[in-house]
Amino acid sequence: MRWFAALAAVALGALAAPLLLVVLVVGGGTPAGPDGGTGTGGRGVVVPGEPIVLASVDGITVNARITGQVAAMVTAAGAGGVRLTGGGYRSPAAQIETRRANCGSSYYAIYEMPPSACRPPTARPGSSQHEVGLAIDFANCQSRGSACYRWLAANASKFSFYNLPSEPWHWSTTGR
Secondary structure, three states, X not given: OHHHHHHHHHHHHHOOOOOEEEEEXXXXXXOOOOOOOOOOOOOOOOOOOOOEEEEEEOOEEEEHHHHHHHHHHHHHXXXXXXXXXXXXXXXXXXXXXXXXXXXXXXXXXXXHOOHHHOOOOOOOOOOOHHHHOOEEEEXXXXXXXXXXXXXXXXXXXXXXXXXXXXXXXXXXXXXO
């Protein structure tokens, strides 16, 4: 448990604003990275089989490895007049429920149907960047015309966040 206290101290010390609210550890997970591997190109690398440490930044739960960049992005957006809100980490059970809601309830719909066949497009369980806390769905970015989307399109890459082109609300460390 000493590593947990050390991580919390580092995370708390890294943030100038009181954005970090809670830290917890969940089971490991490894969606593929942009190169088909398990890393994220140095941006919040997730180690296969290792527990995922989560932290909440201004109400958005993410992988603790990216709290600094998320906190900086939320702060910068706020300074630009845009409030970023939304959901980050999604448990495997929640990913299955999301697939059921967006794709249908059959085994095929949940586990095999291509994500693009769902409305809206939804990653298969075990392949979502949300399941490892490396993606955020921003609640106020439902269209490319929103102030949220315009701000993120102009600035998110400065914080190593990239948009999934089919979903204006979905931003991650991999763009997937």
